[in-house]
Amino acid sequence: MSSKNIGSVQPFQYARFFIDYNEQRTMHSLKTADTLESFRRLRADLEKQTIAAVLCECMEKIELWEGSSEFFLNILKELEQSSQPYLIAALFFAHMNRELGIEPFVDGCASCGKMNQLCAISLSQGGFVCQGCYHSNDKLYEKEELKSFRILCKAQLVHIELLENIQAWSYEHFLMVYRFFAEYSGISIRSIRFLKHIAAMGEE
16 A cells, blocks of 8 residues: 555556566566556546446456457546446447347347337347247337337447437446346356446435
C-alpha cells in the first residue's frame, strides 16, 4: 500500500507499466506505472462499478481476439459516460456472443424459420420461437420486448447514442442477452451475483 505506483494499479485503471523483464523468471518486478485513464467517475458509481467488475471478469476468462483491448477500453469509456449502464453491459455480451459464435437467432423462429407469431425467447432452441414451436420452459415476451432484444443482438458500439434515445434499458434487457452467454459459453461469471443484488436494490 505504500508503493509509489499504488494509484495506477487500482481496479478499472488504464495504465502503462514498466517492468524489469527477465526471460528466466515467471514473475517480473514492476518499476513504474503511469495512469492513462483513471475512470474515476465509473469507480464512484456502485452500479457502474459492479457492471465493470462483471465485464472485467469476462475479459479475463475468454480467449482474446485481435482488437479486444481497444474494444474493451471503448466499452469502459462508454460505461463511465452513459446514463444507461445496462445498455452498455448488454451490448458487451451481445458482442461476446458473436465472437464466440453463440449469438441467438433473431431473424425468425429458431426452430421452424417462421417470421410471424413470434412470442418467446428460447435458450434450448437458440433464439426466437413462434407460437407453434413454443415450449413451456421458454420465456414469453411482449412484441416490443422481443423487438428490443433483436436490436441489442444486432447493434454495435457505434449505435449507443441512437439506442439511448430509443427507450430506457433495464437489467432485464441485459439478462436477455447474458442468459445466452451463461448457457453456451462454458464460462462462469461469479460477480454477476452481486450485480443481481444491486439491480434488485434499484427496483425497490
